[in-house]
C-alpha cells in the first residue's frame with residue numbers, strides 16, 4: 564500500500580482527535596467532546612497535518628505496525644477494521660465515493676465538539692460501535 568492509499572483510509576471522523584480519558588483500573592477508554600487544539604472543527608481534519616508531530620507531541624502516527632496496539636481507535640475506524648480483517652462500511656468515502664457520507668451517517672464528530680479550553684460544554688461519553 565502506498566502512503567497515499569494508506570492516508571485515504573482515514574474517513575475524517577475526527578474521533579481519534581478527541582481528548583480521551585482512561586480508567587486507571589479497568590483500562591476503559593472514554594471519549595470526550597473536547598477536540599485537539601490542532602483540529603479544524605469545521606472540517607473534522609487536522610489543520611496542520613504535516614507538522615502535527617512537532618506541534619502536538621502526543622499525536623500518534625498510525626502505521627500498519629502500530630494500529631493493532633491502538634485500542635483507543637473507534638470500531639468504525641478503517642485502520643482498525645482492516646487490522647481486524649473487517650470490511651469498510653457503506654458510508655466510508657472509498658466505498659460511497661463521497662467524503663460527506665461519514666458526516667451524513669452520523670459517524671463523525673462534526674458539530675459536536677468544543678474547543679480544548681471550553682469547560683462549560685465539556686462532557687464525557689463512551690463511543691460505541693455504530694456499524
Ligand code: SF4
Nearest residue numbers: 573574576577579640
Ligand atoms: S478514527 Fe480513524 S478514520 Fe477516524 S479520523 Fe481517526 S484515523 Fe481517521
Ligand code: SF4
Nearest residue numbers: 580599602609615622
Ligand atoms: S495533531 Fe492533528 S491529527 Fe493529531 S490529534 Fe491533533 S488534530 Fe488530530
